[in-house]
Amino acid sequence: xxxxxxxxxxxxxxxxxxxxxxxxxxxxxxxxxxxxxxxxxxxxxxxxxxxxxxxxxxxxxxxxxxxxxxxxxxxxxxxxxxxxxxxxxxxxxxxxxxxxxxxxxxxxxxxxxxxxxxxxxxxxxxxxxxxxxxxxxxxxxxxxxxxxxxxxxxxxxxxxxxxxxxxxxxxxxxxxxxxxxxxxxxxxxxxxxxxxxxxxxxxxxxxxxxxxxxxxxxxxxxxxxxxxxxxxxxxxxxxxxxxxxxxxxxxxxxxxxxxxxxxxxxxxxxxxxxxxxxxxxxxxxxxxxxxxxxxxxxxxxxxxxxxxxxxxxxxxxxxxxxxxxxxxxxxxxxxxxxxxxxxxxxxxxxxxxxxxxxxxxxxxxxxxxxxxxxxxxxxxxxxxxxxxxxxxxxxxxxxxxxxxxxxxxxxxxxxxxxxx
Amino acid sequence: xxxxxxxxxxxxxxxxxxxxxxxxxxxxxxxxxxxxxxxxxxxxxxxxxxxxxxxxxxxxxxxxxxxxxxxxxxxxxxxxxxxxxxxxxxxxxxxxxxxxxxxxxxxxxxxxxxxxxxxxxxxxxxxxxxxxxxxxxxxxxxxxxxxxxxxxxxxxxxxxxxxxxxxxxxxxxxxxxxxxxxxxxxxxxxxxxxxxxxxxxxxxxxxxxxxxxxxxxxxxxxxxxxxxxxxxxxxxxxxxxxxxxxxxxxxxxxxxxxxxxxxxxxxxxxxxxxxxxxxxxxxxxxxxxxxxxxxxxxxxxxxxxxxxxxxxxxxxxxxxxxxxxxxxxxxxxxxxxxxxxxxxxxxxxxxxxxxxxxxxxxxxxxxxxxxxxxxxxxxxxxxxxxxxxxxxxxxxxxxxxxxxxxxxxxxxxxxxxxxx
Numbered sequence: 001x002x003x004x005x006x007x008x009x010x011x012x013x014x015x016x017x018x019x020x021x022x023x024x025x026x027x028x029x030x031x032x033x034x035x036x037x038x039x040x041x042x043x044x045x046x047x048x049x050x051x052x053x054x055x056x057x058x059x060x061x062x063x064x065x066x067x068x069x070x071x072x073x074x075x076x077x078x079x080x081x082x083x084x085x086x087x088x089x090x091x092x093x094x095x096x097x098x099x100x101x102x103x104x105x106x107x108x109x110x111x112x113x114x115x116x117x118x119x120x121x122x123x124x125x126x127x128x129x130x131x132x133x134x135x136x137x138x139x140x141x142x143x144x145x146x147x148x149x150x151x152x153x154x155x156x157x158x159x160x161x162x163x164x165x166x167x168x169x170x171x172x173x174x175x176x177x178x179x180x181x182x183x184x185x186x187x188x189x190x191x192x193x194x195x196x197x198x199x200x201x202x203x204x205x206x207x208x209x210x211x212x213x214x215x216x217x218x219x220x221x222x223x224x225x226x227x228x229x230x231x232x233x234x235x236x237x238x239x240x241x242x243x244x245x246x247x248x249x250x251x252x253x254x255x256x257x258x259x260x261x262x263x264x265x266x267x268x269x270x271x272x273x274x275x276x277x278x279x280x281x282x283x284x285x286x287x288x289x290x291x292x293x294x295x296x297x298x299x300x301x302x303x304x305x306x307x308x309x310x311x312x313x314x315x316x317x318x319x320x321x322x323x324x325x326x327x328x329x330x331x332x333x334x335x336x337x338x339x340x341x342x343x344x345x346x347x348x349x350x351x352x353x354x355x356x357x358x359x360x361x362x363x364x365x366x367x368x369x370x371x372x373x374x375x376x377x378x379x380x381x382x383x384x385x386x387x388x389x390x391x392x393x394x395x396x397x398x399x400x401x402x403x404x405x406x407x408x409x410x411x412x413x414x415x416x417x418x419x420x
Numbered sequence: 421x422x423x424x425x426x427x428x429x430x431x432x433x434x435x436x437x438x439x440x441x442x443x444x445x446x447x448x449x450x451x452x453x454x455x456x457x458x459x460x461x462x463x464x465x466x467x468x469x470x471x472x473x474x475x476x477x478x479x480x481x482x483x484x485x486x487x488x489x490x491x492x493x494x495x496x497x498x499x500x501x502x503x504x505x506x507x508x509x510x511x512x513x514x515x516x517x518x519x520x521x522x523x524x525x526x527x528x529x530x531x532x533x534x535x536x537x538x539x540x541x542x543x544x545x546x547x548x549x550x551x552x553x554x555x556x557x558x559x560x561x562x563x564x565x566x567x568x569x570x571x572x573x574x575x576x577x578x579x580x581x582x583x584x585x586x587x588x589x590x591x592x593x594x595x596x597x598x599x600x601x602x603x604x605x606x607x608x609x610x611x612x613x614x615x616x617x618x619x620x621x622x623x624x625x626x627x628x629x630x631x632x633x634x635x636x637x638x639x640x641x642x643x644x645x646x647x648x649x650x651x652x653x654x655x656x657x658x659x660x661x662x663x664x665x666x667x668x669x670x671x672x673x674x675x676x677x678x679x680x681x682x683x684x685x686x687x688x689x690x691x692x693x694x695x696x697x698x699x700x701x702x703x704x705x706x707x708x709x710x711x712x713x714x715x716x717x718x719x720x721x722x723x724x725x726x727x728x729x730x731x732x733x734x735x736x737x738x739x740x741x742x743x744x745x746x747x748x749x750x751x752x753x754x755x756x757x758x759x760x761x762x763x764x765x766x767x768x769x770x771x772x773x774x775x776x777x778x779x780x781x782x783x784x785x786x787x788x789x790x791x792x793x794x795x796x797x798x799x800x801x802x803x804x805x806x807x808x809x810x811x812x813x814x815x816x817x818x819x820x821x822x823x824x825x826x827x828x829x830x831x832x833x834x835x836x837x838x839x840x
Contacts, residue, residue: 268732
């Protein structure tokens with residue numbers, strides 16, 4: 001792999017600096033000297049260099065369903081629109097849907113994504129081929145398919161955990177408490193412990209979910225999972241919209257990581273997660289797009305913007321979630337939320353997941369604070385270069401590892417076949 | 421001016437259609453036949469053609485202050501940061517700040533903007549030169565400068581109302597009730613009546629503003645203005661965040677137009693305007709960016725997205741403000757909010773303010789509903805062509821009427837001089 005010197009961008013925490021990349025890692029943050037030898041030097045003087053964005057929650061293949069059913073309540077959306085389509089999904093469709101998602105994510109500066117779905121080996125294959133970093137899980141729900149899905153999870157871990165030079169991590173994915181009652185969780189926890197895997201789960205996304213839990217168990221979903229021993233293992237919880245102060249205490253004490261997915265939560269009318277409370281209690285909070293069917297994009301810069309805006313607005317406090325904190329959630333905290341230890345920061349020794357944001361644009365002018373510029377004004381199209389694991393995935397407006405035209409064509413073909 | 425045929429885009433309400441433009445107006449929405457003669461045919465098969473976006477509230481020159489002071493409460497932001505800078509603004513700075521704002525707005529598909537500021541003739545000059553449509557007002561506040569500012573308003577109207585082939589409209593701009601108590605409003609209303617101008621005002625932006633009004637007048641700002649006879653003239657009210665059901669009744673009865681500015685209201689911690697209530701009461705609601713100092717961008721597609729998302733989220737109702745309604749607020753309703761009668765729709769006879777959105781992108785794939793695609797997934801960079809009054813202002817990634825590099829340079833020079 002070629003070694004690369006990014007010459008003179010603005011780097012968060014370091015100001016103007018040179019950043020050297022060798023063998024997939026950051027080897028220099030400072031001033032490159034003449035003796036340093038790199039295969040390639042990329043001038044980056046008018047750019048900000050930030051860690052690649054980390055998408056902490058999603059369903060890549062659902063990109064096929066983007067815009068197919070909007071502005072509907074959750075249950076009719078799921079039951080009448082999404083589930084009938086999902087029933088007709090094939091492995092081929094999941095592959096092309098995942099490729100489409102990855103193309104969009106790389107264009108928007110995402111270098112790590114998280115996924116919970118089925119035919120998950122296809123998503124793993126797409127991640128392996130395209131060079132993006134991925135944290136993947138086969139979704140699990142109680143019912144006739146549960147044992148099969150659990151066996152597929154084991155297979156997925158055996159085939160893909162640590163694959164693609166460590167770029168792919170497998171987690172187990174019990175879908176949610178309302179689809180995986182406590183009794184179903186025991187074999188999942190056993191398998192996670194046996195294979196040394198973390199877990200990901202949808203948690204407290206809607207008010208209805210919490211009410212059902214209170215009716216059924218007399219406790220919130222967080223409290224039920226705590227009692228079931230779920231949080232004794234590393235857990236990434238998606239959403240966390242409807243959680244009490246006691247719930248937040250449990251999440252903080254158990255070091256449960258949370259993915260805040262503002263666009264999806266707003267669009268489905270689910271609500272707004274208490275992110276300032278989670279952060280002040282020390283919970284690690286990343287950001288996620290959720291699937292494109294409920295968003296309808298996979299643009300982490302927009303999630304970052306929403307995270308920086310909506311909490312100020314609903315709490316009447318413009319000091320909440322400042323630009324730097326939102327950027328941290330989208331990068332370093334996001335990586336921690338996924339239990340990735342050498343990703344998400346620009347420091348020597350870290351994996352070279354990096355993006356250049358071109359600041360030489362009208363909407364970034366005049367030039368003051370690059371962090372605020374990115375949090376409040378950056379578009380996906382300002383991302384000039386994307387690198388994951390030291391490999392360039394986007395440069396000069398082109399995806400280097402994806403035949404984008406074909407992906408768009410195949411995705412259109414797949415959704416036509418599914419719709420029948 | 422050259423006549424143009426936009427060949428085969430998707431057009432809201434018309435499906436796939438050809439749209440012909442001649443002498444600044446739309447002359448065809450349908451199927452072009454061989455006999456039709458246009459100077460130029462632009463293929464637009466993979467695009468959506470929508471009306472140019474209408475920005476209903478802003479302070480263009482404040483683009484110079486973008487990112488200069490973020491994540492601060494409103495009063496320290498204004499008193500410690502913004503006002504000291506504004507005191508040093510010159511006519512030259514307002515010109516270049518306005519040019520920078522216009523460059524960004526055109527790139528994002530905005531063809532009409534609204535402004536309230538000072539040295540407003542410079543903003544008018546920038547609008548005239550760049551080809552964008554503008555609704556401009558000289559801000560008015562009680563105090564030693566009031567008479568001078570009112571005289572400048574008259575001069576602005578005499579020089580610029582209906583100028584640039586009708587592209588420029590002047591309004592009077594009493595800043596807000598808290599800066600223009602009822603006694604100051606009489607001469608403003610007289611002047612508006614004399615010159616036949618509409619009025620624009622900031623209204624009920626913050627909770628503090630409403631509380632002060634209740635303390636001082638025993639009434640909400642809306643009720644005070646109603647009593648002062650303010651709404652007997654055509655009024656565009658910006659913000660309307662903290663308004664009661666009675667206030668909404670007054671606004672509806674008096675046909676007051678409202679600019680909803682979600683990003684600015686969120687970022688300054690002001691709150692969220694009751695837009696679904698306003699719409700259901702029949703109030704005409706447009707969208708606005710406010711100034712870049714409190715946003716920090718002038719991207720109407722983002723305002724459109726926020727308007728489509730946040731009301732669903734805070735009311736737990738995913739059916740509120742559907743994609744088509746948000747798009748309408750950003751276009752046809754926005755034009756009505758500015759009292760522009762021949763702008764904002766794609767119909768024969770309307771002014772040719774049009775934008776092409778390139779749908780051939782990963783983040784718009786697969787292709788389902790173009791309205792939802794634009795509302796929930798479009799970036800400024802997807803805007804492939806911008807036309808105002810029949811003149812192309814953006815094409816092939818280039819602004820045709822603005823030397824963008826120079827504008828960025830001059831804006832940077834201005835803010836350096838102001839900061840000292």
